[in-house]
Amino acid sequence: MKHLTLIIAALCFSTLFYQQQIGLNLSLFSIISIGILWWHNKSKFKNQRTIIYATIYLVTAVLVFIHGSALSVFVNLFSFFTLVGSVSSNKNAIYVQWINGLYSVIAGYFQRRFDAPKTTEVSTTKKDIDIIHWIKLIGIPLVFVIIFMLLYKNGNPIFEDLITEINFDFINMQWILLTVLGYFLFNNINQPVTVEPATTLDSNTSNLLIESENTSEEKNKKDNQLGTTLLAFLNVLIIFYIITDATYLLTNIVDTANHLSTQVHNGINALIASIIIAILTILFFFRGDLNFYKKNKTTKQLSYLWIGLNIILIVLISIKNYQYVSAFGFTYKRLGVFAYLLLTFSGLITTFIKVFKIKNLWYLFRINTQVAFAICIMSATVNWDYSITKYNINNAKVLDLNYLIHLKGNNAKLLQTYAVQYKLSDRTTTRINKKWDKHNQELLNRDWQAYSLENFTNMSKSK
Template sequence: MKTYRYIFLTTALFTILFYEESIGLNLGILGIIYAVLTLYKTPEKNRIKTFLLLFVTSVLSSIAFAWYADFPSFLAVMISLLLLSYRAKNKRMKILLLIPVVVVNICTFICRFFSFQSWLPKINVSGVGQKLVAFILIPFILLVVFFGIYSVGSNHFANLFANLELTVNLWEIICLSVLGFFIAFNYWNYDVEKYIYQQNHVLNNDFGEKDRIQKASYLFMELDVERMSGVISFLLLNVLLIFFIITYSYEQFYEVIKTPVQLSEETHEGVNAVVLSIIMAILVIMFYFKGGFNFDSKAKFLMILAKTWIFLNAILVCATLAKNTEYIINYGFTYKRLGVYGFLILSLIGLILTFVKIQKKKRNAYLFNTMTWWLYGTILACSYINWGGIITSQNVKRSDFVFNYHLTSIHFNDKILLKYADEKQDVKLKKQILDKVNKENSGSFLSKILYYETLKK
């Protein structure tokens, strides 16, 4: 099947699935169709392990959106499909280059659309076919488009046709068709500019032969002086970090906290400081180990100090994880407190990867390439797991459980709340939950969220 057929097919499917519907099951169906068509269209040589894994995650993310229809699952579907399409054509291109590819293609959409010879087939049309296109199809499309524009711009013009009973909403069909075509065109017919291709080698994980040459980073500083600067810097930073860990641990674990508000503020301030410290630590290590020092036989002490600093930062992260755990034990689970776990675990992964970078002599690009995949994995985890259910199932065991908060601010926990209402034999609470469920189930089939379908009684 030619590319233009994929474009028109998925445009039609988009219009059909979303016509007079809100986003729900329809996007999940469309995501699966896009993934299957991409697998079918991709040549066998490009179906490498990464591509097949992305195909699986695209299908699972589409199912997750059909089940939850929330922002994390939406983000997971979009990123998974973009990566799938990207890998279908460019199996060796670095993942980070997907961002400029998407931006450039969106900006150049109009120009690429009007380059008909590049994406439409070159065929000889008979005289009758030419007349049908020229005398009927083109005038009809123009008439419909301008009718919609003029109807929006003038109420009197629209009222002239008020007595005409149309069974379809032409304006919605036009808008959906345009949006569906824009998505389909950029998905199936995107280009990677030559300049972007040329930057792919910049993001290689391993050093080249020329990178092994020992040379100073600055004209005003000799190599030996720069190396000693690194040793002094890391030595001082290690001492400073040891003192910070001691004082931070004392403040977090030994000082008496009077109020929950004070505990919350100090925990969040501590987490922010730790995350910023980790980012700065990684940047400093990237600065000193961006090139020749990775292969410098005289830089062994510098490497030891850098690894020690990584280890101390890891201790700091573990201390913060322990404090967040204590906070949750005392005051319960929330989305933000689980988010703190996510940030700290990603920070710890960043430190581990930085250690691997030094140990295995990788380029700085290795950190960006690898961490991007970890971030993608985090998004997938956020979309697949029912965090609201986990939060409520744990908090409902507490004596200070607040029903209204979990009903209005925590999502996809209705089964647990129904069980709670039954145990309390509270008819009013149960009615509140069922009203919410019935409201979610009131939409048409394609707009449904499958999670709420399981709660029908």
């Protein structure tokens, strides 16, 4: 029964993806994958965390059907690894589940065979049909017969004439290979495996720091003095920088894209250096026994102050980037700046928690990978090509139509409406109309496996 379900799933896999773009097929594949995982690991799906990851995986597949963006496909792939890794071991950090999921997809079957017990099983009176044996019994001789028929036909003209009468066009090796790949994939993930010792090490490692038995009072005192001095100077420096940056922001009117771009990029470069130095410096001083030193209050307060000042720096950069967007509209790079700022804000907050609650480096890595994954999932819910185009048309003071035309085709209708409302050059109007025609033609040429929500929307409108 197990092999039969995997073979059916493999046939569905090749039917869904053979010579097809990504669309509805990914949603159907997600349902099949969840079904295979549930069928062979029912007890694991009683865990709430696994159910949540299965739901996230299914939602991201639906987002691919709705938007079809590269980001949604990327997030769906990572959600797939997360779900498979959760089934293998649901108590681990998310990055370990990614590792386990990826490893299971690539080598799950071989790992299970390697770890299988060598004891001989006692035979039972009732035996299941050996599907693999029948495939070998039929498939291997068939392959060899075809190979030798092709060889023999070159040695005998009469035999060649007979062979040429047989039409082998119905045999599609690419489809067969894709089916084999699908079987290999489902056979790997039906019982996910774990990567050792990474999985066990992660399970046995706490988020809390523990004071060492041979702690040195003198060493802690010196580290505390160095930390207090260094953090005091760095706080003074960043305060001076923030005051000058805020003054410049309030007293200068920027009216060119290059000027704003320089401000934002220079600010980001300063932010990158500042955040990295801030986190690494704090982690260096609070990596061990200084956390338990009774006279570390000043050093901790200076650390908290520096974290707060870096957050103010994030706010200033956000304002600059917002000014940039307000004047010249959204681009993926400007969205990337906001995403980076959100990630650095998360890093600073978790660093504060690490110092305040005496956490270790494992805690930072675990929580920040979860935050990054959550941000990616939230980002995938937005159709960015369409949203960028709509915002820029309605709000940008300087509209870069050339950039919008080069975005994905699902913004073509917005551009065409804009071209009708406003007098554009003949060249620009022609480019927009070509984009619209090309996008519609692509939708019409899709098979049902690659359908997106837009296909069904257009069908309903045509009716």
